[in-house]
Structure formats: C-alpha cells, structure tokens
Amino acid sequence: ETGVTQSPTHLIKTRGQQVTLRCSSQSGHNTVSWYQQALGQGPQFIFQYYREEENGRGNFPPRFSGLQFPNYSSELNVNALELDDSALYLCASSRQGSGNTIYFGEGSWLTVV
C-alpha cells in the first residue's frame, strides 16, 4: 500500500474523445508525476507538478495536460484521444528533490477504441 490512489482504474474511450484521470498523492508529498506505460514497455515520463506548477515535461504533445491542486492531488487530461494513447497511466508522488523515494499508484488503464 503506497498511499497513492488513482481513479478510475479502467476506462474505455472512443478516438477523438477527452479523458480526465485523477490522483491523490501520499500524505506529505508535494510533488506529483505522471507516466504512461504501454504494454511490454517501461513507464515514460509525461510531466511533473510541484506547488501547482508544471515542473518538467517529457516528450508528449500539448493535448496531454495536467493540474495540481492545493492539497497536492492531481489530474491528467488528454484531449483528442488517439488509439496509441491506450496504456496504463501511472501517478507517482514524492517530496520535492532528488533521491527521495517515489511511490506509484496502481494506475488507470485506458483503452481507446
């Protein structure tokens, strides 16, 4: 039990639709990162939020966007869904800074049809 909660656990969307995924970080953690994991691959960094601001971004297009709230919970929004967006989306929380333990949620499985 990592204390990181994600919702929903599974969802199916149609190409072109929009999706919002949610994450509650572990108590005391002020940094949230989102990762995309395709089947058989390692997680790929999407972006990180710290103090409600985007603190770094991976190689993902602008239709992937996020928010962090004052209680450090976070949302990942994906617009204009494509078939290749089908993946496990992982939220990770930690304290800000390098070398801190990072705790992952169980993920949200997104299928785009």
Next chain:
Amino acid sequence: SQKIEQNSEALNIQEGKTATLTCNYTNYSPAYLQWYRQDPGRGPVFLLLIRENEKEKRKERLKVTFDTTLKQSLFHITASQPADSATYLCALESDYKLSFGAGTTVTVRA
C-alpha cells in the same frame, strides 16, 4: 541518443538460486539509479536506490551494484523464491524525472 537496456530475455530460475539482472545505459549521467518491482496489472513498487558515489547497496535478499564507468547496474536476488516472480524495472533519476528500462521478467520455479 539516450538508452536504457535491461536483459532482453526473460529469466527463469530454480528456487533457491540467485537471479542477476543487468541494466546498461548510454548518454545519461544519473545522480541516482533505482530498481522497482512490478506485478502484472499493478503499479511499480520501489525496491532500492543507489547513488552515483555508492558501489553497492543491500536490502535483505537484494543487492544492487552501480558502476558509473561501465554505465551499468546489476541487481541480484539471492535465495530466490516463487514470490519473487515479477518484472523488475531499472530507472535512472536525472533532473526531476525517472527514465525507465523496459524491464526484465523473472520467473522462479518451485
């Protein structure tokens, strides 16, 4: 370009033996290297972190080595048990993010 490569083949070992997993990287200068365990359909679970100035780290039956000259980390599971069967991910921490390898699947036979 940057690359993180883990054992390309899955590892099948007999219970009680030592599993050794390899993580090689190019064009990274990580301050930290981390190992995670991932069970099917679950999120990764943190196992060990090793700093660039550390050569070796141990935790119970797990041992990690980190050679920044060879750009390689080795992950050992000693006295393996069927419950150790999972995918193990190597991750490099640089700046604010983790970059992961594709993982190595380990199956321990009773």
